[in-house]
Amino acid sequence: MEGSQLQRLVEVMDQLRSPGGCPWDAEQTHESLLKYLLEESYEFVDAVQSGNRVDMREELGDVLLQVYFHARIAEEDPNDPFSIQDVAESIADKLIRRHPHVFAGVEVRDSA
Template sequence: MSAAHPGLDELIDTVALLRAPGGCPWDADQTHESLVQYLVEESWELIDAIESGNREEMIEELGDVLYQVLFHADLAAHTDGERFDIDDVARHMTAKMVSRHPHVFGDREAETAADVVAFWDELKADEKPHRTSVLDGIPRGMPALALAQKVLGKAEKVGVTDASAQVAPATEDELGRVLLGLVASARSQGLDAERALRTAVRGLEDEVRAAEESRAASRAD
């Protein structure tokens, strides 16, 4: 496998040049925190490009997201207390992917995607023993709908289901229209759909944690 990626190397050098003394004053002033808004924006623009299926837009938006990663890595390389660079990021990710795929790099076998997901759950539990709940590690800044879907998936793992769940429409098109209709109804009544869903998700999270505590207490007995 060739290790030569001249285009990537050139972009890494470009980021370094822009952030170096004599480069771009704006780039030099940025911090990890100030860049968060751009990472979020670029990620959503990439999602739009993927959903549109436009090849040229995907190339551009993937580049924008890649640039954010390189920017953060270069920033860290020149920040006391951090001092890691893009190679450190890449090596860490390679080690993580090798560890997470024992059916490819080790002696375990996986015949289905579900087998792979089971491996990941086991490995993540071993890697992060400080996490005591299936909810630990879920990004709180996710949009409410994505957060709800994530929490529902975690809830299923501990046998908690949403009692208010209704039969879903048969297709994503139908589901989209139902969701849009619910948001429109909420808006017409002066209700905040995003806040309402987050509140409901917090209630579900409370149920999940209660179920986990009950299970732990049963094992202790």
């Protein structure tokens, strides 16, 4: 997977959240962004259900923005910070645990 565009997203969000960046972006919190996370998720569902791949790409990008925005806010928490890297590590570990038939040589008979 090409990582340069994901790194570009990190850099853009860093600039938006930094001093001299966008005041609106800088003042957002997990709570203030929840409505956008839900809205973008539903818009992606609509795009999938309509079969519109152009809209799917755009809406999935909006969902990714929300995921990264929340991770960026979490990174700034003085008490319990975590980064997008921590989120990615956690989900990769979870996928490995949930798929021992792929990652640990456990045999399975079906997909159930």
